[in-house]
Amino acid sequence: MKTSVIGFPRVGELRELKFATEKYWRGDISEKELRDTAKDIRKKNWSIQQEKGIDFISSNDFSFYDNLLDTAYAFNIVPKRYKELGLSDIDTYFAMARGYQGEKGDVKALAMKKWFNTNYHYMVPEFDDGTEVKLAGTKALDEYSEAKALGIQTKTVIAGPFTLLKLTRFTGSTKAEDIADRLAESYIELILKLSEAGEEWVQLDEPYLVRDLTEEDIALFEKLYKKILSEKNVKILLQTYFGDVRDIYKKLVSLDFDAVGLDFIEGIKTAELIKEYGFPKDKILFAGLLNGKNIWRNNYKKTLETIFDLKALGINTVLSTSCSLLHVPFTLRNESKLPQKYTEHFAFAEEKLSELLELSSLANAENFAEIAGDSEYTANEKLFKNRPDVVIEKVQNRVSSIKESDYTRLPVFEEREKIQKEVFNLPLFPTTTIGSFPQTQDVKQNRSAFRKGEITLEQYKDFNKKKILSCVREQEEIGLDVIVHGEYERNDMVEYFGEHLEGYLFTEKAWVQSYGTRCVKPPIIWGDVSRREAITLEWSAYAKSCTDKPVKGMLTGPVTILNWSFPREDISVKESTLQIALAIRDEVLDLEANGINIIQIDEAALREKLPLRKSDWYSQYLDWAIPAFRLVHSGVKPETQIHTHMCYSEFTDIIPAIDNMDADVITFEASRSDLLILDSLKANNFKTEVGPGVYDIHSPRVPSEEEIVSALEKMLGKIDKEKLWVNPDCGLKTRGETETKASLVNLVAAAKKLRNK
Ligand code: GLN
Ligand code: ZN
Numbered sequence: 001m002k003t004s005v006i007g008f009p010r011v012g013e014l015r016e017l018k019f020a021t022e023k024y025w026r027g028d029i030s031e032k033e034l035r036d037t038a039k040d041i042r043k044k045n046w047s048i049q050q051e052k053g054i055d056f057i058s059s060n061d062f063s064f065y066d067n068l069l070d071t072a073y074a075f076n077i078v079p080k081r082y083k084e085l086g087l088s089d090i091d092t093y094f095a096m097a098r099g100y101q102g103e104k105g106d107v108k109a110l111a112m113k114k115w116f117n118t119n120y121h122y123m124v125p126e127f128d129d130g131t132e133v134k135l136a137g138t139k140a141l142d143e144y145s146e147a148k149a150l151g152i153q154t155k156t157v158i159a160g161p162f163t164l165l166k167l168t169r170f171t172g173s174t175k176a177e178d179i180a181d182r183l184a185e186s187y188i189e190l191i192l193k194l195s196e197a198g199e200e201w202v203q204l205d206e207p208y209l210v211r212d213l214t215e216e217d218i219a220l221f222e223k224l225y226k227k228i229l230s231e232k233n234v235k236i237l238l239q240t241y242f243g244d245v246r247d248i249y250k251k252l253v254s255l256d257f258d259a260v261g262l263d264f265i266e267g268i269k270t271a272e273l274i275k276e277y278g279f280p281k282d283k284i285l286f287a288g289l290l291n292g293k294n295i296w297r298n299n300y301k302k303t304l305e306t307i308f309d310l311k312a313l314g315i316n317t318v319l320s321t322s323c324s325l326l327h328v329p330f331t332l333r334n335e336s337k338l339p340q341k342y343t344e345h346f347a348f349a350e351e352k353l354s355e356l357l358e359l360s361s362l363a364n365a366e367n368f369a370e371i372a373g374d375s376e377y378t379a380n381e382k383l384f385k386n387r388p389d390v391v392i393e394k395v396q397n398r399v400s401s402i403k404e405s406d407y408t409r410l411p412v413f414e415e416r417e418k419i420q421k422e423v424f425n426l427p428l429f430p431t432t433t434i435g436s437f438p439q440t441q442d443v444k445q446n447r448s449a450f451r452k453g454e455i456t457l458e459q460y461k462d463f464n465k466k467k468i469l470s471c472v473r474e475q476e477e478i479g480l481d482v483i484v485h486g487e488y489e490r491n492d493m494v495e496y497f498g499e500h501l502e503g504y505l506f507t508e509k510a511w512v513q514s515y516g517t518r519c520v521k522p523p524i525i526w527g528d529v530s531r532r533e534a535i536t537l538e539w540s541a542y543a544k545s546c547t548d549k550p551v552k553g554m555l556t557g558p559v560t561i562l563n564w565s566f567p568r569e570d571i572s573v574k575e576s577t578l579q580i581a582l583a584i585r586d587e588v589l590d591l592e593a594n595g596i597n598i599i600q601i602d603e604a605a606l607r608e609k610l611p612l613r614k615s616d617w618y619s620q621y622l623d624w625a626i627p628a629f630r631l632v633h634s635g636v637k638p639e640t641q642i643h644t645h646m647c648y649s650e651f652t653d654i655i656p657a658i659d660n661m662d663a664d665v666i667t668f669e670a671s672r673s674d675l676l677i678l679d680s681l682k683a684n685n686f687k688t689e690v691g692p693g694v695y696d697i698h699s700p701r702v703p704s705e706e707e708i709v710s711a712l713e714k715m716l717g718k719i720d721k722e723k724l725w726v727n728p729d730c731g732l733k734t735r736g737e738t739e740t741k742a743s744l745v746n747l748v749a750a751a752k753k754l755r756n757k
Contacts, residue, residue: 001307001317001363003356004056004286006203006239006261007157007324008045009349010063011513013331017041018517021064025098031090038062042143046152052353053360056237056286058203059147059154060140061324064090065097065123065516068167069110071159072125074137075186077168079126081107097123097516099699109699111169112515114648116207116242117266117609118293118327119522119564121515125164129172133182135189144199155201155237156194161187161228162221163208180220184227195233203237203261204228207323209252210243210267211612218248222255229256237261237286241323243612244269250277261286264306265293265322271306279315288322290355295328295346295510295524295566298355300362300380304371307363319360325349329510329521341388342505342526387570390527392502399578407627409634409642409662413687416638416664423597423639424550429712429726429751432482432691434645434667435554435600436490436731437471438740443488464488465542472546474741479748482598483551485543487733489536491521493556493602494564498523500535501583504565515698518734524566525576531583534590541594552643553596556604558584558632559625563605573609574624581631588633592640600643601632603661604730607651614653622657629661641665647730649692652680659686667691669729678718690719693729694750695743700735702742708750716754726751 011017020037023029042062049057063070072078073093082095085104094100099109111124140156147154161183165176191202209221229236235258244267245252252260260279262270264287279285287310289303310317331350332343347355358376365371442463450460471486490496498504505526511519536555544551558581567573584601591599606629611620633642644663649670651658658666670677670692681690694711695703708726715724726747732740 001319001360002055003053003360004155004261004318004320005049005054005058005325005353005356006205006241006288006292006321007058007061007326008049009326009328009330009513010041010045010061011511011517011519012037012041013044013334014509015511015519017064018519021517025094031088034090038064039146042146043150046147046150046154048350049353050152052357054353054356056201056203056318056320057147057152057154058157059143061157061326062143064093067122068125068159068164069093069097069123070137070139071164072123072168074135074139074158074190075164075183076132076134076136077125077127078131078136079110079128079171080131099696099701101701106701108696108701112698113167113650114608116210117612118242119512119514119520119605119608120327122167125168127168127170127172127174127179129174131174133179133186135186135193140190141193141197144194145197148198153198153200155203156199157203157205157239158187158190160204160206160238161224162217163206165220165224166208166217177220177223180223181227184224187228188231191228191232191234199234201235201237201258203239205239205241207241209240209245209248210263212614213247218251221248222251225255225257235259237284239286241266241288241292243267244273246273249273253277253280253283257283259284259286259318261288261320263288263322265289265291271309274310274313274315279313281314281316284316284318285310286318286320288320289359290319290321290352292321292323292325292352293327294569295348296569297345297347297380297383298352298359299384300359300377301384303359304362304368307359308365308367311363311366319356319363321352321356325352326513328352329507329512334509335507337508338505345383345387346524348510387527390570392528392530395503395528395530395579395582398582399575402578402582402631406634407630409630409636411638413662413664417689419638420641420664424641426481426550428721428755429724430481431726431748431751432480432552432667433475433484433727433744434693434729434731435484435487435552435602436733437484437486437488438735438737439488439733440737443467444491447489447491461538464539468539468543469546472543472551475744476547476549478741478744479752480744481549483543483547483549484554485539485551487554487731489539493604493731494561495521495523497535497556497561497584498565500532501529501580502532503527503529503579520564522565525562525568527568529576529579529583531586535587537587537590537594540591540596544594544596550598551596553591553599555584555587555591555599555601557601557606557644558628559609560603560605563608574628577625577628578631581628584632585635589635592636597639598641598643599633599636600645601629601663602645603629604645604647606646607648607654610654617654618657622654626657626660633663643667645730649677652677655680655684655686659684659688661688663688665689665691665725667693667725667727667729669693669696678715682718689723689725691725691727692719694726694747695728697728697730697732697735700739702739703746705746705749705753708747709753712750712754
């Protein structure tokens with residue numbers, strides 16, 4: 001059976017692209033040097049796949065920042081404000097990705113959003129009226145030719161026109177339908193060029209098809225593809241992922257695609273759809289059977305059951321990953337610390353290639369009888385019978401004895417709000433930050449020196465305490481009302497907690513791209529989770545001892561910890577989350593007992609695992625995720641103020657659920673999305689106090705005082721002045737110290753100006 005990979009991690013085995021790109025941004029290396037690094041990464045990625053014997057290897061899965069941005073750029077969907085800067089190609093592209101502030105002008109970046117239900121972020125393309133859609137970039141073509149010159153025939157991957165249009169923001173009066181024809185023609189032009197260069201297969205990624213589709217959506221899809229398919233001169237693989245395509249399956253397989261890629265992992269209905277409606281004999285099914293999002297070894301028995309079913313139905317099948325391997329780390333080879341009893345249960349991108357290969361040969365059989373006794377099969381089967389160090393009985397008992405009342409905090413919000421106003425006596429428009437302060441070299445060095453055993457625990461702590469002290473002083477100087485300790489002890493808001501929890505495993509080099517050059521290293525939930533000892537108490541208590549102002553403790557919530565970890569597949573995510581919630585609850589109570597009476601519990605990733613289909617939102621997710629959050633803080637006193645933070649503002653449609661988290665204050669990202677959410681907060685009578693971030697921390701740009709005042713004034717049109725908090729839109733750890741201070745000074749000045757008005 002042939003094999004296919006939808007896409008491969010592109011930041012490089014050791015994040016080479018990240019480092020090169022950041023050097024380029026700082027002006028330390030030339031564009032040529034950056035491009036050379038990129039070229040090396042592509043070559044290595046293709047070669048690895050070729051050596052493993054993958055039949056359908058992707059090109060153009062590489063990106064300097066984001067694939068959807070690449071596609072928008074390739075078709076000239078570039079807002080005027082970036083073109084007008086008059087920068088080079090690559091700098092215009094980077095200006096769209098991260099904003100630009102320099103001698104040529106001052107523009108903000110495009111909005112950034114979570115890519116479907118992943119922790120990857122894409123840049124939201126923006127279409128101005130008057131933009132001419134045309135083929136403007138040669139990236140796909142160049143990368144195809146580059147691979148070909150290396151003797152590797154690839155399939156070119158491009159984000160499909162439907163998904164592109166659905167995710168684009170139209171700023172003027174032009175609508176998606178208005179440019180559909182022109183866009184289809186541009187795709188045709190690109191595909192023609194590819195075919196002239198020797199390309200045989202083009203993979204068009206249409207993950208948007210796994211969402212709820214309206215009739216208009218389906219019509220738009222059809223319009224685009226009837227056109228593209230009528231003029232194609234290569235074979236076209238229509239690739240979907242992150243779910244099933246129940247709203248369009250019949251139509252999809254009736255169109256003239258040469259192959260259709262379906263997700264069997266998250267697509268809970270995929271197998272059913274095929275059984276019910278059949279799959280045409282003249283097409284190839286790219287069956288996404290290897291989980292592209294999780295790191296566990298594939299269960300060959302389960303996979304082969306599906307494969308044998310498909311074969312019995314006479315379906316021409318290619319074995320594929322369920323989505324791009326972008327969402328898993330590159331290789332297990334660099335993990336030297338984890339014992340084999342654990343690692344033998346894992347498959348990262350490279351190991352998934354081996355699995356594809358093993359499965360492809362096992363799949364040549366027609367049934368299980370033919371593979372009985374096969375050594376690879378037997379070895380795989382054994383893995384699923386025995387996983388060591390998983391069960392902690394105490395934890396399981398604690399979860400099963402949770403009472404309904406444990407999910408409710410008393411007294412109700414309105415009463416707490418009154419009590420807290422009195423206790424804290426904060427000014428109107430209180431100012432605060434989201435938690436982290438710039439993670440400068442010295443901070444990272446301190447952690448890494450400690451990890452390597454080069455300094456003692458005492459030295460490590462002393463350094464952090466000095467940082468905390470100066471961070472607190474700086475915040476006092478700037479005039480912030482609620483102080484944070486700065487999070488110098490944390491590399492990552494989830495990994496840090498995982499490290500202090502039983503049941504977690506950690507990798508050394510298992511980075512996964514989150515956005516642009518930013519990567520995260522998700523920990524692995526191996527078994528039952530419990531708290532070993534107090535986690536953040538020492539830092540928060542120290543910060544508190546440095547100041548008379550209120551200090552906000554800083555925790556990560558259970559849903560986010562789960563969502564940013566690689567979850568178990570042997571128990572439900574709900575059960576895992578409740579285990580984590582109980583652990584964080586203990587931490588909340590410890591902080592409170594030590595006088596930390598403002599506690600922020602970040603749920604940066606709460607929306608991430610929201611099912612892509614509305615009909616599943618509550619039953620599959622919110623019905624347990626929101627109570628899990630409440631379980632964390634339901635034990636605190638009325639005068640303890642619970643904050644939460646979310647890294648996006650796209651919760652217009654789940655506002656009641658967010659209010660139901662029953663926090664006292666919520667901060668979120670609003671600066672990049674034009675404050676659209678405020679209308680919905682108002683419409684829903686949102687009770688929780690809110691701090692819709694007043695400036696975008698994803699960019700080094702310093703917002704002016706006037707800019708912040710005007711953002712706040714807009715907010716005041718929608719939010720009661722008694723409920724409005726003033727803060728940046730996320731943590732400051734990726735920013736430099738100078739811009740951070742300048743921005744916060746302006747932020748405080750803006751809040752004061754408003755108070756005086
Ligand atoms: N408290 C965290 C920080 O400030 C929140 C980060 C996040 O939301 N991603 O870094
Ligand atoms: Zn955030």
